[in-house]
Amino acid sequence: DIQMTQSPSSLSASVGDRVTITCQASHDINNYLNWWQQKPGKAPKLLIYDVSNLETGVPSRFSGGKSGTDFTFTINSLQPEDFATYYCQQYNSLPISFGQGTRLEIK
């Protein structure tokens, strides 16, 4: 099974800040990586697929990339509605696996 290690587990930031979350896979995942946003009591929402492709309707302040063996997720100019929990997810092999999540809180 592929383990996804996501960091940090929590993050405090202010409106207008730029934040970055990192995810590392235990094995090669061939760039099959999603990023999800989840708000309390709601189902997750897909933001980015295949490392860096923005899902339809997702604002351009969200972006994804890769740096060496690390996958990165960045929010530029945080908005009030962005405070939520974010998960990475690999779909290179079964079982599909998620990172532990990053809770983004208002400073």
Add this chain to the structure above:
Amino acid sequence: EVQLVQSGAEVKKPGASLKIACKTSGYRFSNFWIGWVRQKPGKGLEWIGMVHPGDSTTRISPSFLDHVSVSADTSTNTTYLQWRSLNVSDTGNYYCVRHLLRGVVTTDSFWGQGTMVTVSS
């Protein structure tokens, strides 16, 4: 419009059996894998498994194998997640989610609203 609507919250005792449902509409049911994701209270997302309604093929995570089963009924466009004997550790919110053939297969953007399962003596 694609919709996944799940059955209501359940409260069960340890050892009880349970079957929760996910009724879909707005797309050809037999063309897409559909599966389940668990979220324990205050915790992260865990992929349980999936079923292909076209031929009833299933794929279950080793973490859940031998404890749950997944099935589909093409006559009602409904997918099921079933336990023969619940444990307290099964307490959580269960989401059904359509899957896409991207990578090996991935969870799509279409999710149910979640079914809360509480197992307590």
